[in-house]
Amino acid sequence: xxxxxxxxxxxxxxxxxxxxxxIELLHNDEGEDLTLEQVLLINxxxxxxxxxxxxxxxxxxxxxxxxxxxxxxIVYKMRxxxxxxxxxxxxxxxxxxxxxxxSLNGETLAAAEMATVAPVEVVEAEPAEV
Numbered sequence: 001x002x003x004x005x006x007x008x009x010x011x012x013x014x015x016x017x018x019x020x021x022x023i024e025l026l027h028n029d030e031g032e033d034l035t036l037e038q039v040l041l042i043n044x045x046x047x048x049x050x051x052x053x054x055x056x057x058x059x060x061x062x063x064x065x066x067x068x069x070x071x072x073x074i075v076y077k078m079r080x081x082x083x084x085x086x087x088x089x090x091x092x093x094x095x096x097x098x099x100x101x102x103s104l105n106g107e108t109l110a111a112a113e114m115a116t117v118a119p120v121e122v123v124e125a126e127p128a129e130v
Contacts, residue, residue, distance in 0.1 A: 001016070001043075001045075002016070002017070002042075002043065002044045002045065002102055002109050002110035003015065003016045003042075003043050003102075004016075004039050004040075004041065004042045004043070004058070004060060004102050005039070005040045005041040005042075006036055006038055006039055006040065006060055007038040007040055008023050008024065008026075008036060008038065009023050009024025009025075010024065011023070011024070012040065015060060015099045015102075016099065016110075017099050017100060017101055017102055017110045017111055017112040018098075018099065018112035018113060019098075019099055020065060020096055020097060020098045020099070021096070021097050021099065022070075022094050022095070022096055022097075023094070023095055023097055024092075024093070024094070024095070025067065025093035025094065025095050026064065026095045026097075028064050028095075029064070030064055030065065030066050030067060031063065031064065031065075032063070032064050033061065033062070033063050033100075034061075034062045034063065034064060034097070035059050035060070035061055035062075036059065036060040036062060037054075037058070037059055037060075038054060039051065039054060039055045039058035039059070039060060040053060040054065040055065041055065042055055042058055042102060042104060042109065044102075044104075044109045044110065049104065055104070057104055057105040057106070058102075058103065058104050058105075059102075059103045060099060060101075060102055060103075061099075061100040061101045061102075061103065062097045062098060062099050062100055063097070063098045063100060064095060064096070064097060064098075065096040065097065065098050066095075066096050067093070067094070067095050067096075068094055068096070069091040069092065069093055069094065070091055070092040070093075070094050071091070072089050072090070072091050073089065073090045073091070073092075074087065074088070074089050075087070075088045075089070075090070076088075098112075099112065100112050
């Protein structure tokens, strides 16, 4: 199994090809291909490449699937016996990212297998006689 640990949006994520991840908002268009270069670690079939702090020559190819907003978080502050109340809400902007491949020094270590869907044959049923 091949995976990588990347840094994006002030967080670190473990990513694998063919999976999608929700990260902090990236200001790119939906459907656009993206290259992430802040790779901290790559594990390819037991062979581990650790960066100090980044792995040189490592890239992650990804596609932006969509942008949306997360669940609303309500922050309610109240001081007892003081008649002080504050109610605030927050919704985080999120980008859904599909990881296509993990590369090291121009060589693709792992890539997502593209799912091929076979066309379904439509068979019309004959009307039943009564």
